[in-house]
Amino acid sequence: MTLRIERFTAPNPRTADFAAVREAIVYPAPDDELPAGAECLVAYDAGRPTARLAMAIAPGLYGAPGPSGVVGWYEALDGEAGAALLVQAREVLAERGAARVLGPMNGSTWKRYRVALPPRPAEPAPTPFLTEPVNPPDYPLHFLAAGYAVAAEYESRAALLAPPAAAPGPSGPPLPDGIRIAPLDPARFDDTLREIFDLSAAAFADNLFYTPIAFAEFAAAYLRVRPLLDPELVRLARGADGRLLAFVFAFPDPFDRVPDAVRAPAASGGAPRPRGLRVVLKTLATAPEARGLGLGGRLSAEVHRVAQGRGAPSVVHALMQVDNASTHISGRLRGEPFRRYALYGWSP
Secondary structure (H helix, E strand, O other): OOEEEEEEEOOOOOHHHHHHHHHOOOOOOOOOOOOOOOEEEEEEEOOEEEEEEEEEEEOOOOOOOOOEEEEEEEEEOOHHHHHHHHHHHHHHHHHOOOOEEEEOEOOOOOOOEOEEOOOOOOOOOOOOOOOOOOOOOOHHHHHHHOOOEEEEEEEEEEEEOOOOOOOOOOOOOOOOOOOEEEEOOHHHHHHHHHHHHHHHHHHOOOOOOOOOOOHHHHHHHHHHOHHHOOHHHEEEEEOOOOOEEEEEEEEEOOOOOOOOOOEEOOOOOOOOEEOOOOEEEEEEEEOHHHOOOOHHHHHHHHHHHHHHHOOOOEEEEEEEEOOOHHHHHHHHOOOEEEEEEEEEEEOO
């Protein structure tokens, strides 16, 4: 193999080669948009683009004092080409003062980041869900070959649901006085989105490698998935004064392809009905001042109750950092790990 590596800033005529690397791999979801000004590397073998990435300096990531380098939009058709790009990126970013280089991360933890790891022997490997990182199984080896090591570990879990009952049971322990839980009111979507943004900024501020984003960028991400929104699966916990204290965002997974012949028992002995889509519990957040009240567990149980009533076979507890509060809630709801992920890092 004779590699040629080209560096350029997007947009550029070679951006088409950048896109071509991913297009050669079958993915269930579109790529994150490459921002204008992104610094890109593309590796060519005999004139054919075989690997790509974008790199940048990101100051002030939580838990990573000093400037960090981030490597994102990573794709490779060949491990040798991919590792060569990862080595060059870490060297360039170190020369610019990065105290560490993290990847894959498409700019920030608000966008796609992490590598999905291959399943362990006898570990289930269900269909990927919407918003899950998807990649060829050898990507972790590319990072290791380039001298990176695991910087953080994550997992997704699945909780199997019983067939829907005629009268679903309670959703957990009683709420503290004055706190009420309700589904999203579509008529107040814009106002509620702003409340969710403000709460998320406070709730996630101490997440590993967190960095703030502007409301416009946050809103754009939610607007893209608005057609999937099911108000009953977005639950809001408010205090007596109406202030938002916690929320959970879940949705029916359009990637859960179910043959028409698969049917679930009826709730009360009638004719069977089509099985519902599995539900992805994507985001769970509690305001710092409301932690310890059990709101996260109660909201998660509400999602389970709604999903069960609709005949969903399972609820996915998505993309949790290992051993944080969300994994403990998942355990109480009988979530079992089915996919693992890693974020890699390198330090000079």
